[in-house]
Amino acid sequence: MNPTIKKMTEHVSVRDFTKQKITAEQKQALTAAAQSGSTSEFVQAFSIIEITDQTLRNELADITISSPHVKKADTFYVFVADLNRQASILKAHNQDLDSLKNMESLIVSIVDTTIAAQNMAIAAESMDLGICYIGSLRNNIKRVAELLKLPELTLPIFGMTIGVPAVKNQPKPRLPKVNQVATNSYDNQKFTDLSDYDAVVHDYYAQRKTNASDTDWSKKNLAIFKQIRRPEVTSFLKEQGFTL
Amino acid sequence: MNPTIKKMTEHVSVRDFTKQKITAEQKQALTAAAQSGSTSEFVQAFSIIEITDQTLRNELADITISSPHVKKADTFYVFVADLNRQASILKAHNQDLDSLKNMESLIVSIVDTTIAAQNMAIAAESMDLGICYIGSLRNNIKRVAELLKLPELTLPIFGMTIGVPAVKNQPKPRLPKVNQVATNSYDNQKFTDLSDYDAVVHDYYAQRKTNASDTDWSKKNLAIFKQIRRPEVTSFLKEQGFTL
Structure with missing residues (x-):
């Protein structure tokens, strides 16, 4: 078992971080990894929003209820399944958007987004950072979309907190x-x-x-x-x- | 950029494989990596079916139309979003299944499945294997479900071909x-x-x-x-x- 796979099998969600900062270079690596994953027919149907504003962090943390660490984690990204780019292209060519609105396209966007997120998770853990998926943003998915000004044909699926682990549970x-x-x-x-x-x-x-x-x-x-x-x-x- | 992240940024889908076999030990690492990823509230809402039967491979490849390499790749897995285990637990306790049937549970199962698949992809590439997601199984998703005998509340999302790359495009x-x-x-x-x-x-x-x-x-x-x-x-x- 090589070091990459060994690290994967040791994965645990981390909710307790030190105050150590993630560097700009590390963040660059995180988003580069996320953008490099497989994508269905190259459509890249996702966006990533980093939440640096503390008031916004607090509002999002309150929506999760279960994840107060969203307030304090060094870095917090929201992952958005996103067919809005495709919508803008179709509109510019006077096409209707029916093909983007169905279950198949929704699945494509959720899969593309999750591939990107898991690449970011593995990249973070490869740098000895800890991560936690925050699915509880869906407790009030409509409010999350309002706060982040999400357009039509987008969906905030989950967030991800990232930081230097203070405590790690056993897998x-x-x-x-x-x-x-x-x-x-x-x-x-x-x-x-x-x-x-x-x-x-x-x-x-x-x-x-x-x-x-x-x-x-x-x-x-x-x-x-x-x-x-x-x-x-x-x-x-x-x-x-x-x-x- | 550490070696894990460097490899991620060099990702390309591989559709042309040598005849070299993947070892049993490598396969063990692939499924262990897939099973080790994050999972929403620990529900692990996915299953993995390896397709070793050549007749079945051929039928699945024919469904994809675009992916004849499904017939010949050394290894082929189908990833199934799967709430059937939860259904069996709820039934055993005389609960109805409404909570599994809605969009929220579908999203949870698609996300869990994709996290597992992307872990397998990264694990494969860390061993210098090549992978390709096969979303075109959804060309005839009903027939795939019949062929694999999938029960209620499951969904074959995509396959993944894995082998030793013969040719790699540039990213x-x-x-x-x-x-x-x-x-x-x-x-x-x-x-x-x-x-x-x-x-x-x-x-x-x-x-x-x-x-x-x-x-x-x-x-x-x-x-x-x-x-x-x-x-x-x-x-x-x-x-x-x-x-x-």
């Missing part, structure tokens, strides 16, 4: 390969036989140094998905011009 | 930073002022060694989005149980 045990990787067809029986993994996750949460708890993977998922989450994402997308 | 020039990265708010004017970039992309396509052509970035996007693409992705998602 969480991932699904066993037998529960997640198969050959030639989906393996429903093996993928949903989660009892061994529940025992592993139970031990992880029972034994971890901070926030130890009595739970397992199935219990956690049950708690997360027992109620409907962020139902207004759909209406937001329609307001942004997607017909889906 | 395509990405959007200038001024067209894609902003501070504190979306910059509609700068993001859609694409004339400089069109000139760069024009030169790239005019001068490249294979498949030189007279085009630019705006022209390419216009050609891609002039017609509605893959409109049946929406009806497929509804058949898979998503209400959106």
Whole structure:
């Protein structure tokens, strides 16, 4: 296992950073990495907004509820799935925008954006920085779009906090390969036989140094998905011009 | 720029591979990297299916139309956005599945899947392998799902071919930073002022060694989005149980 892959397998989300600054050169490397990833048919359907204004940071952190570290992390980027460039090109040629508004184009933009973000994450970790994806921006996705002045056919998917780690947890045990990787067809029986993994996750949460708890993977998922989450994402997308 | 980031900035899609085999150890590293990425609230909403059966490979390659190398690449994985594990947990506790069926959960699963895929891509390239995302599986997404026996609340997003590169193109020039990265708010004017970039992309396509052509970035996007693409992705998602 080479150093790049070893680092990937040691990934943990970091929410507790020192006050050390990220340099301009490091930021340049982060955005260059993000811009270099694969992109569907070269459409590059994403934008990145760095949030340096503290008032704006605070408002975004309040939207997340769960991520007060958004206020204090050295660097915070918001990743935007973005078909607005394509819209501007089509409009300039008097074409309608129907092709950008459907589910296929939405998927393309979400995938392009996430590839860029994960490149940034790996680049950050390669420089011994820590990162945390901030999906809870979607707690009030409409307000995030207003704050960032997002045009039609764009969608703020998540943010990413980056800084020098003060504390790192141990990596969480991932699904066993037998529960997640198969050959030639989906393996429903093996993928949903989660009892061994529940025992592993139970031990992880029972034994971890901070926030130890009595739970397992199935219990956690049950708690997360027992109620409907962020139902207004759909209406937001329609307001942004997607017909889906 | 450290070696990991340097490699990222040199990324190109590879469609022409030698006959050299990927080792079992390399494959193990690829799936371990994919499974180690960030995941929204630890839900790990993806599965990976390696396609080793040549008949199945050929059928999938035929669906892509544009990617005959799917037949011959040493290794081919299909990435599946997957909320079926969560469905099995909710069913076992007599909960309805509404929370898994909405746009928010779909986005979570697409993001988790893409993070995993991009980790695999970076891991592959760190071992001097080449990769190509195969989004054109969505040309007939329903048939892909049938071939792979995908259950409800799953979605095959893309494949990835991996092998030892025989030929590598030069990296395509990405959007200038001024067209894609902003501070504190979306910059509609700068993001859609694409004339400089069109000139760069024009030169790239005019001068490249294979498949030189007279085009630019705006022209390419216009050609891609002039017609509605893959409109049946929406009806497929509804058949898979998503209400959106």
